[in-house]
Amino acid sequence: MIVPDLPSTAAGVAAHYDELDLAYRRIWGEHVHHGYWRTGRESAAEAADALADIVETRLALEPGQRLCDIGCGYGATAARIAARHDVHITGVTLSAAQQQIADTRPSPRFTCLRQDWLHNDFADATFDRAWAIESSEHMTDKARFFHEAARVLRPGGRLVVCAWLEGEAVRPWEVKQLLQPICREGRLPSMGSRADYEMLAADAGFALTAYEDASARVRRTWTICLSRLAKALLTDPALRRLALSRGTTNRRFMLSLPRLIVALRTGAMRYGIFIWDKPLDGAAPIAPNSLPRRL
Template sequence: MIVPKVPQTAAAVAVHYDELDLAYRRIWGEHVHHGYWRTGRESPAEATDALVAQVEARLALAPGQTLCDIGCGYGATAIRIAARHDVAIVGLTLSAAQEKIANARPSPHFTCLRRDWLHNDLPGASFDSAYAIESSEHMVDKPRFFREAARILRPGGRLVVCAWLEGEKLRPWEIRHLLEPICREGRLPSMGSRADYEKLATDAGLALLDYEDASIRVRRTWTICLRRFARSLFSDADLRRLALSPGIRNRDFILSLPRLILALRTGAMRYGIFVWVKA
């Protein structure tokens, strides 16, 4: 488990997404997650939707089900899933900026709550399935992340998790110059390995159904983001002010863009898609 030298908190995660709200939406769009390129010819919008489709397929959805989106961002993923499968979704986010946009979306099948997943107060055994797309990384207490998922799921319910993971056989420089700074700059309290996640889920009473290492499918995301960010410095005054303002505590995430590109290229960081079921 990679742990940054500076401890990260849920409050720090919320500030990160509130401060960088404009940058996330203008540089990448309404989905706060990677794209998934199967052929390499997909546009970024097609690739982000393709990752949503990967999650949908693994959830094995049926009309009338109730789902939980753990870390729902702006709600775009939840609304797309709800519309395509006639399901109801409750999403949780720490960010006030994300909550405002998510709840402004016209959908009778989606509700966004600004709430810490580790203290979610949701009823036990009340959801047919749950998913977390790149949000488990932000959890301070990862064992509790899995225990809460198991608690709110009905027997037979599925949990799909897309996660940034530490690679195997890491070299010291990869930890020091890539993964530890990525955790610190991205407000990740820790970054686990595939083995860490599988053990924590098993301990919580979840059985692994499937795993995909999708690193090669998603890594193009950060090259596109870095290119778009570089262009925006010349063309977008708002983003330029955001990047240059000393009052923005989270502008150091800019440094993680090249780190993420290199970490995914070298294998220091992996991108995993897990599927678990509650017995």
């Protein structure tokens, strides 16, 4: 588990996305997640939709189900799924800026709530399916992230997680020059490995159904984002002020995109897509207070 020297909090994560809202919308787009390239000929928008569609497919949806989007961002992925299936989706985000835009989506089957997933107020067994696209990285307690997912899912429920991961056999210079700064600048309290995620999910009572290392499929995202940022710095005064102002607390993340490109190219960082199922036997997951605290 990679842990930066500067601790991050839920409040810090919320402030990060609120402050950089303009940059996220103009550079990353409405989905605020990686794209997934199967052929390499897809546009950035098509690739972002493709990742959302992969999650949708792996959720194995049925009519009438209740879903939770853990870290829903601007609600684009949830709204896309709600438009294609007879399901009801509740999304949660820490960011007031993200919630404001998510609330404008004309989908009667999608609701966005602003709350901390680690301290949510959902009743046990509320949802049939849940997913987290690049939000588990922001959780200050990853063990509790999985426990809460197990608690709010019904027996037989499914959790799909897309996550930035620490690579295998990472070299010391990659930790110091790539992974720790990425965590620090991106407000990630920690970055787990595939093994970390699988252990924590198993401790919460989940059974791993499938895993895909999608690193090669998604890494083009950051080259596109860097190109967009470079162009915007020349042509977009508002974004230029945001990126270059010393008053922008989180501006280092915008200016450190090359780090992410190198980390994915060297294998120091991986991108994993997990499918976990909650057993039908209804066995209760371990109570959070009895779990060893892990970042």
